Amino acid sequence: MIKLILLILCGFIFYSMISGLLRPGKSKRSQNQQNDGEVMVEDPQCGTYIPLSEAIKANIHGRQHYFCSKKCLKEYKKVHEK
Ligand SMILES: [Zn+2]
Structure with a gap:
């Protein structure tokens, strides 16, 4: 049972990492990129x-x-x- 919980937890962490990477920046990140690209x-x-x-x-x-x-x-x- 604990294994299953761990698996779900790992899956959740993995998912949040991926979605964080794939999200097109509407946050501060995109502004920084704009400045860097200047x-x-x-x-x-x-x-x-x-x-x-x-x-x-x-x-x-x-x-x-x-x-x-x-x-x-x-x-x-x-x-x-x-
Ligand atoms: Zn000058």
Whole structure:
């Protein structure tokens, strides 16, 4: 009888593990994955890495550059755009 209870218990643990793995994330997990999946770009002016969605985009000499702030963009342009 105890064996049967153990078997059911094991089955339940196994089931909850599987369903936890298969559940498509609507929890905090998916948010973390989104953050991890965020593309990071380098600010050529100060060398800081910023998420692409927060970066200030600028086209200088036909090349796309990304900056952490307008200040960096200004500084970079001052030196490179002449
Ligand atoms: Zn910067």
